[in-house]
Each structure stands twice: as structure tokens, then as C-alpha cells.
Amino acid sequence: xxxxxxxxxxxxxxxxxxxxxxxxxxxxxxxxxxxxxxxxxxxxxxxxxxxxxxxxxxxxxxxxxxxxxxxxxxxxxxxxxxxxxxxxxxxxxxxxxxxxxxxxxxxxxxxxxxxxxxxxxxxxxxxxxxxxxxxxxxxxxxxxxxxxxxxxxxxxxxxxxxxxxxxxxxxxxxxxxxxxxxxxxxxxxxxxxxxxxxxxxxxxxxxxxxxxxxxxxxxxxxxxxxxxxxxxxxxxxxxxxxxxxxxxxxxxxxxxxxxxxxxxxxxxxxxxxxxxxxxxxxxxxxxxxxxxxxxxxxxxxxxxxxxxxxxxxxxxxxxxxxxxxxxxxxxxxxxxxxxxxxxxxxxxxxxxxxxxxxxxxxxxxxxxxxx
Amino acid sequence: xxxxxxxxxxxxxxxxxxxxxxxxxxxxxxxxxxxxxxxxxxxxxxxxxxxxxxxxxxxxxxxxxxxxxxxxxxxxxxxxxxxxxxxxxxxxxxxxxxxxxxxxxxxxxxxxxxxxxxxxxxxxxxxxxxxxxxxxxxxxxxxxxxxxxxxxxxxxxxxxxxxxxxxxxxx
Numbered sequence: 001x002x003x004x005x006x007x008x009x010x011x012x013x014x015x016x017x018x019x020x021x022x023x024x025x026x027x028x029x030x031x032x033x034x035x036x037x038x039x040x041x042x043x044x045x046x047x048x049x050x051x052x053x054x055x056x057x058x059x060x061x062x063x064x065x066x067x068x069x070x071x072x073x074x075x076x077x078x079x080x081x082x083x084x085x086x087x088x089x090x091x092x093x094x095x096x097x098x099x100x101x102x103x104x105x106x107x108x109x110x111x112x113x114x115x116x117x118x119x120x121x122x123x124x125x126x127x128x129x130x131x132x133x134x135x136x137x138x139x140x141x142x143x144x145x146x147x148x149x150x151x152x153x154x155x156x157x158x159x160x161x162x163x164x165x166x167x168x169x170x171x172x173x174x175x176x177x178x179x180x181x182x183x184x185x186x187x188x189x190x191x192x193x194x195x196x197x198x199x200x201x202x203x204x205x206x207x208x209x210x211x212x213x214x215x216x217x218x219x220x221x222x223x224x225x226x227x228x229x230x231x232x233x234x235x236x237x238x239x240x241x242x243x244x245x246x247x248x249x250x251x252x253x254x255x256x257x258x259x260x261x262x263x264x265x266x267x268x269x270x271x272x273x274x275x276x277x278x279x280x281x282x283x284x285x286x287x288x289x290x291x292x293x294x295x296x297x298x299x300x301x302x303x304x305x306x307x308x309x310x311x312x313x314x315x316x317x318x319x320x321x322x323x324x325x326x327x328x329x330x331x332x333x334x335x336x337x338x339x340x341x342x343x344x345x346x347x348x349x350x351x352x353x354x355x356x357x358x359x360x361x362x363x364x365x366x367x368x369x370x371x
Numbered sequence: 372x373x374x375x376x377x378x379x380x381x382x383x384x385x386x387x388x389x390x391x392x393x394x395x396x397x398x399x400x401x402x403x404x405x406x407x408x409x410x411x412x413x414x415x416x417x418x419x420x421x422x423x424x425x426x427x428x429x430x431x432x433x434x435x436x437x438x439x440x441x442x443x444x445x446x447x448x449x450x451x452x453x454x455x456x457x458x459x460x461x462x463x464x465x466x467x468x469x470x471x472x473x474x475x476x477x478x479x480x481x482x483x484x485x486x487x488x489x490x491x492x493x494x495x496x497x498x499x500x501x502x503x504x505x506x507x508x509x510x511x512x513x514x515x516x517x518x519x520x521x522x523x524x525x526x527x528x529x530x531x532x533x534x535x536x537x538x539x540x541x542x
Contacts, residue, residue, distance in 0.1 A: 048456035048515070050416040052434050058418040058454050060515065158381075171480060173540065185378040190412045191457025197381035198534055200497030205379050344413035344435030 012040020014293025015114035021312030126212030150244025162248030271297030404447025422454035
């Protein structure tokens with residue numbers, strides 16, 4: 001039986017940040033990830049990040065990924081890749097499959113679940129044709145594997161993922177024929193929409209996709225206008241000649257492991273659906289199991305890293321690596337960083353949603369020490 | 372959100388920009404090269420402020436404040452242009468010459484133009500405005516792979532131009 005004081009599940013921005021903070025405090029940490037490479041989605045984020053200096057603003061996501069891996073290595077953190085966690089019980093025994101062929105058990109004192117999120121699909125006639133894919137999948141193809149998924153793209157969804165991936169598809173040499181948005185207003189940051197707009201990409205607000213055309217693969221798409229009640233308006237159909245449809249229609253937290261571990265959940269639609277209830281220290285309703293990043297509500301890498309730090313500090317402190325005072329001080333400092341990212345016309349909604357989770361957490365997590 | 376053009380067309384209109392705190396007034400453009408920030412939404416971001424060595428750009432606290440510029444302090448050096456993750460800043464100089472103005476904008480496409488090339492200049496919705504001549508390229512380590520292209524172009528298109536049409540790959 002393998003035994004580690006802290007096991008972090010997921011080597012993305014949240015998991016690596018958690019592991020780094022815990023290891024800095026002197027805790028022995030194991031990081032597990034099912035992928036062949038660590039970094040989660042960071043290495044396909046070739047754009048410069050927003051935020052302030054403490055959030056590494058202005059640094060490209062892929063370079064933040066490199067910095068995190070460097071720190072992980074320097075701190076001697078053990079990382080098991082190609083290792084899929086299949087279960088966690090309430091005594092924090094972890095069952096995983098290594099290299100797709102060996103079953104292992106790991107005994108952990110503290111577990112940090114940073115499993116991320118998965119892309120949502122929308123269904124329409126033809127949605128199973130080759131050429132329909134998640135926007136995140138297209139981003140992985142171009143930026144990680146250097147393969148262009150198609151030459152003429154229709155992007156469905158104008159949130160930040162939709163517009164950032166559209167810009168990167170342009171950089172990779174594709175033509176983005178249009179970006180459709182079901183809402184009457186565009187979702188993403190104006191600076192992102194402005195970048196693709198000045199590259200000549202048209203936006204279609206109050207439009208949805210009616211069907212994908214083509215016999216064996218995508219050869220076109222029919223889009224249609226929507227009225228104020230989100231109903232298709234007959235006669236507004238338009239056919240776009242495209243070969244790829246990218247879906248940027250939101251993400252859902254990957255919460256299976258938290259369910260299995262017995263964590264209590266709450267439903268927060270603004271953050272992607274069912275999320276584990278947690279306190280200010282990112283501890284779930286199961287003592288010793290913490291969550292961080294998209295599993296606790298879909299946001300972005302900058303907030304995921306801060307939440308990871310919170311979880312790492314909290315787990316290390318609960319093992320005795322930090323005094324209560326040190327834990328309190330660091331926790332407050334990180335909450336300042338988080339609150340800075342969760343304000344303004346885009347962030348306030350997420351902050352309100354997060355506050356709702358914390359409010360439930362306060363009720364349900366009896367041992368929670370409120371800072 | 373109060374910005375009809377930005378939130379439907381995708382790009383801000385000149386009117387929306389003129390209502391934002393950082394956008395220069397016509398007299399500011401008479402000073403020489405200055406930074407033009409097209410950032411009219413409250414997003415959590417401040418590298419323009421922290422990159423400016425003259426202390427000309429202020430966001431303050433909270434970091435979702437819209438940027439403001441003191442054109443007494445701005446010298447149009449261009450450090451903020453590559454620092455802005457939104458590619459929302461360029462430098463414009465109305466005083467470049469009698470006939471021509473100058474713009475330095477961020478450009479993240481390949482292939483890059485060459486000094487001396489005549490390029491098509493575009494407006495905020497990608498519309499072709501006029502042609503101009505590339506007079507400088509800057510891609511220092513500090514730019515972190517965001518090239519800044521400087522183009523001279525006819526003054527009568529001063530307000531409309533914000534970037535150049537991408538060069539088609541020859542292959």
C-alpha cells in the first residue's frame with residue numbers, strides 16, 4: 001500500500017498550485033493525473049492572461065504551465081501521470097489504475113480533488129458528424145498537436161472560450177466564417193470580440209444552429225435567428241459553407257470523484273451545475289477532502305490557481321505544517337487575490353454564486369473555522 | 372452592459388470609445404505619439420498600469436476600474452501595447468508629418484510584414500480603410516512574441532485605422 005500525507009488529483013493549474021503550496025509548507029505530496037503530460041489545459045493557452053501581477057497577468061498560459069512544472073520539480077513533488085483515479089472512499093483510500101494496466105491503492109491523510117471540467121455539447125441534427133467538436137478540443141488540436149481541425153469554422157458560443165479559440169484558429173491559419181450566439185448580446189470580453197471582429201469575423205447574435213449538413217462529415221451549417229423568447233424565427237435560416245463546427249457552449253465540473261467520496265453538493269447553474277459544497281479553505285463536507293479549480297465551479301485558470309493555493313495551504317496546515325495564525329494570514333491574502341478577479345461586470349456574478357456555496361458551507365461544515 | 376455596438380457587432384464604435392475615460396480627445400492627439408486604449412468594459416486586468424514607466428496609466432483599486440491616461444505623462448513609448456493581454460492598445464501620432472499619421476499596433480499573425488511593405492489598413496470591424504507603409508517592426512524579448520508594427524498612413528483616415536489586414540501566406 002502506498003501512503004502519502006497529501007494526494008492531489010489533477011495536475012492542472014489548481015492541482016499543481018495546491019501541491020506547490022503544500023510542499024512549500026513541508027508536506028510530502030503526490031500528484032496524480034490521468035493524462036500523459038501534466039499542466040491540464042494550461043499548455044494550450046497560448047494567449048497572455050488577464051489579472052494583475054499576483055495573478056501572473058500578461059504571461060502566456062503555456063509559460064505559467066512551465067513555471068508551475070519547474071516549481072513542482074524543484075520542490076521534489078512526486079507526479080504520477082497516466083494514472084486514472086477510479087474511486088475514493090470516506091477514509092481517503094484511493095483506488096487508481098496506473099499505465100492502464102496496474103491497479104494501485106493509495107492511503108492519503110488529505111485529498112485535494114482538482115479534476116477540472118468537461119465541455120458541454122449542444123444537440124442538433126447532424127451533431128454526431130465528424131467535424132463537430134468542442135472548442136477546447138479544437139484548441140488542443142491546433143496548439144498542442146499542431147493540427148488544423150478544418151479550414152472553414154463555425155464557432156457556436158461567444159463567451160471567452162469561443163472568442164479566444166476563434167482568434168487562435170485564425171492564428172493557426174483557419175478561416176472563422178462566423179460566431180453565433182443565442183443571447184441577444186455577446187458573452188466574452190469586448191477586447192476579445194474586438195480582436196476577431198477586426199480580423200473580419202462576423203458575429204450573429206440571437207442565432208442558433210439548426211442543423212449540420214453533410215453526408216459523411218460536416219459540409220455546411222444552417223443557422224437561424226431567435227426571437228426574444230429564444231424561439232427560432234421561420235424564414236431567417238441561413239446556410240454557411242463551413243467544414244468544422246466548434247461548440248463553445250459552456251463547461252460542467254467533473255465531480256464524479258467528489259460524489260463517490262461522499263461530498264455533499266449544491267446546484268449553482270452560473271458555475272456549471274452541481275458543485276461540492278466547500279468552506280473558505282476549500283474543504284468539502286468530508287473532513288480532509290478539499291476541492292479546487294473548475295470542480296468547485298467553472299471559472300478560469302487564474303482563479304483555479306488561487307483556489308489551489310487555498311486548498312494546499314489548508315491541507316498542509318491541517319497536517320500541522322502551518323500554525324493556525326499562518327494559515328489564517330495566507331488564506332486572507334489569497335482571498336484578496338480571488339476577490340480582485342471576481343468583481344466588475346463579469347466577475348460579480350461569479351462572486352455572488354461563490355458566496356452562495358460558502359453560505360451553504362457555513363451551515364453544513366461544522367468544523368469550519370471562519371477567517 | 373450599456374455598449375450596444377461592442378456587445379452586438381463585437382467591436383466598439385467611435386462613440387462608445389469617446390465616452391470611455393481613457394480615449395484621447397482631439398487636442399490630446401496634437402501632442403505627438405500617445406497611447407490609445409480601447410478598453411471600455413470593467414474586466415479584472417491591469418498590466419497597462421504596471422507596465423507604464425511614466426505612471427501615465429492608472430487603474431487603481433479595484434483592478435476592474437477602467438484605465439485612465441494622463442497625456443501630460445504619456446510619451447507614446449509603446450510598452451503598454453505589448454503588455455495588454457487584450458491587444459486593445461496602440462500608439463497613434465497625428466503629428467508624424469504634414470501628410471501622414473503614424474500608428475503602432477500589436478500583431479500576432481504570421482507571416483510578419485517587412486519594413487517598407489505597403490499594407491492594407493483596417494478599421495474596427497475589419498473593413499478596409501486605406502493603405503500604408505510599414506516603417507518599423509519591434510519584437511523585443513519584453514514583447515513576449517507580440518510584434519509591434521508601425522505604419523505611416525494618410526492623415527484623413529486618422530480615426531478609422533486601428534490595424535492591418537493580415538498578409539496571406541504565400542504557400
